[in-house]
Amino acid sequence: MSEKPESYEAAVERLEQIIDRLDSGQAGLRETLELCREGRELVTYCSAELDAVSEGLEELQLDELAARLEAAPSEG
Amino acid sequence: MELPGPFAVGRYAKTLRDELRKRARVQLIGEVTGLRHTQKQTYFELRDADGAVPCTIWANELAALDLPEGALRDGAEFVAGGGPDYFTGSATSSPAFSFRVTDLRLAGEGDLLARLEALRKQLRAEGLFELQRQLARPRLPKTIGVVTAESGAARRDLIAGLRRRGWAGTVVWAFAPVQDRRAAPAIAAAIQELAAAPAVEAIVVTRGGGSLADLWAFCDETLCRTVAMLRVPVISAVGHERDSTLIDDVAAVACSTPTHAAEAAVPLDCLAARGALTRSAAALQRVGEGAVEARSRHLVALARGPARALRRERATLNQKTREVRAASDRGLAERRAFQRRIASAVLARAARRAAGPEAQGRREALRRAEVAFRAHEPERTLERGYALAEDAAGEPVASAAAARGAGRVRLRFADGRVGARIDEDGSEG
Numbered sequence: 001m002s003e004k005p006e007s008y009e010a011a012v013e014r015l016e017q018i019i020d021r022l023d024s025g026q027a028g029l030r031e032t033l034e035l036c037r038e039g040r041e042l043v044t045y046c047s048a049e050l051d052a053v054s055e056g057l058e059e060l061q062l063d064e065l066a067a068r069l070e071a072a073p074s075e076g
Numbered sequence: 077m078e079l080p081g082p083f084a085v086g087r088y089a090k091t092l093r094d095e096l097r098k099r100a101r102v103q104l105i106g107e108v109t110g111l112r113h114t115q116k117q118t119y120f121e122l123r124d125a126d127g128a129v130p131c132t133i134w135a136n137e138l139a140a141l142d143l144p145e146g147a148l149r150d151g152a153e154f155v156a157g158g159g160p161d162y163f164t165g166s167a168t169s170s171p172a173f174s175f176r177v178t179d180l181r182l183a184g185e186g187d188l189l190a191r192l193e194a195l196r197k198q199l200r201a202e203g204l205f206e207l208q209r210q211l212a213r214p215r216l217p218k219t220i221g222v223v224t225a226e227s228g229a230a231r232r233d234l235i236a237g238l239r240r241r242g243w244a245g246t247v248v249w250a251f252a253p254v255q256d257r258r259a260a261p262a263i264a265a266a267i268q269e270l271a272a273a274p275a276v277e278a279i280v281v282t283r284g285g286g287s288l289a290d291l292w293a294f295c296d297e298t299l300c301r302t303v304a305m306l307r308v309p310v311i312s313a314v315g316h317e318r319d320s321t322l323i324d325d326v327a328a329v330a331c332s333t334p335t336h337a338a339e340a341a342v343p344l345d346c347l348a349a350r351g352a353l354t355r356s357a358a359a360l361q362r363v364g365e366g367a368v369e370a371r372s373r374h375l376v377a378l379a380r381g382p383a384r385a386l387r388r389e390r391a392t393l394n395q396k397t398r399e400v401r402a403a404s405d406r407g408l409a410e411r412r413a414f415q416r417r418i419a420s421a422v423l424a425r426a427a428r429r430a431a432g433p434e435a436q437g438r439r440e441a442l443r444r445a446e447v448a449f450r451a452h453e454p455e456r457t458l459e460r461g462y463a464l465a466e467d468a469a470g471e472p473v474a475s476a477a478a479a480r481g482a483g484r485v486r487l488r489f490a491d492g493r494v495g496a497r498i499d500e501d502g503s504e505g
Binding site for chain 1 (some may be wrong): 250275342
């Protein structure tokens with residue numbers, strides 16, 4: 001998994017699949033190591049997503065959001 | 077075809093008025109707009125999404141109804157009883173159609189519910205209840221938009237609900253009036269503006285409880301059609317009773333309180349998710365380390381492997397060597413027998429010629445026979461520069477396979493023998 005996951009839920013879903021597969025004991029050595037690497041990347045991504053909504057609730061008015069978007073038109 | 081007439085227009089107008097007055101008297105329900113009073117009469121329109129009717133009521137009749145102070149105003153829902161009428165005008169005044177109102181009352185809960193039910197049925201039939209529900213809702217949005225009154229408990233309750241979830245992203249407020257029918261266009265505009273912001277991943281529309289008339293803006297047909305068509309999920313939390321307003325039907329999720337709306341807007345409990353993620357990371361760590369150990373064991377097994385494999389290969393090789401040697405010996409014996417047969421035949425033929433009547437002729441024949449015989453001796457071949465490979469026992473080594481099997485050979489040239497070692501096993505190019 002080198003690509004960024006589509007969303008937090010997609011990442012969590014894939015992570016659950018990986019852990020289920022590993023728990024099944026059916027993965028060979030090469031697959032196990034590959035799944036562990038992918039799993040660690042997903043954990044890092046999910047952790048960053050959670051961090052992004054943990055830094056203090058911000059309240060904006062609609063026009064403040066609009067001003068912010070105008071300042072950074074490439075965003076979104 | 078020739079039409080009847082021409083008739084005098086004033087008389088025709090009166091006939092028209094009389095026809096209209098014969099129509100059954102009924103009650104109409106709708107929103108009051110364009111209200112204006114004159115000394116004699118009060119004028120307004122009753123309107124809904126499909127159309128409107130101009131209404132008039134005599135000032136004295138209106139006063140006799142004793143409506144609550146300020147109840148008759150633009151935006152209010154009213155039930156008007158009466159029938160159609162036509163003011164025929166005169167030489168100097170314009171004619172006008174109107175619904176002549178003789179009874180007028182504020183629409184009650186029952187009237188509103190009946191209207192709401194009809195509208196609900198229509199929107200459901202158009203499939204508008206399904207659109208928002210089919211949208212994917214992010215479990216962990218970073219930005220949510222909220223439409224609510226600037227002052228009100230709903231705002232506070234929503235923030236408290238978000239905090240309880242451990243969520244601390246960005247809330248974008250779009251404040252709008254949320255009371256009665258006239259608020260609908262402002263609410264719709266606020267929702268649309270939020271939906272236009274790319275960062276906004278979900279929109280909460282909320283206000284506290286009230287009568288159905290108070291919440292009537294959230295039953296507005298235009299507002300509900302707007303919500304249904306949005307590509308951003310809308311979470312409604314209007315009033316305290318489920319399914320009382322139409323926006324609940326068209327929204328992606330309908331909630332009973334702002335606290336529930338917070339949970340619907342951020343479905344993921346961030347605190348619980350953090351714990352689950354830590355457990356996942358630990359499980360991966362454990363499995364990863366276990367796999368490395370397993371790999372080490374596997375590598376050790378592989379390291380022991382070559383010795384075993386070599387032994388096995390050597391045994392196979394020895395067996396093959398024996399088989400090859402046996403085969404080559406058989407071949408050699410056959411070839412020698414063949415050579416002996418050829419030599420005998422040549423000698424016999426020479427002897428027959430030598431037994432001729434003339435002695436000179438016999439000697440000549442014998443000499444030729446000797447030459448022919450010598451041509452078949454291996455030494456002659458060696459004299460021409462060929463060499464014969466022999467094994468330790470002096471037996472010819474007649475094939476490459478036999479040579480590999482023997483390992484060491486002796487090369488017999490015309491002038492003597494030399495030892496040689498077979499030190500490659502590749503096929504010759």
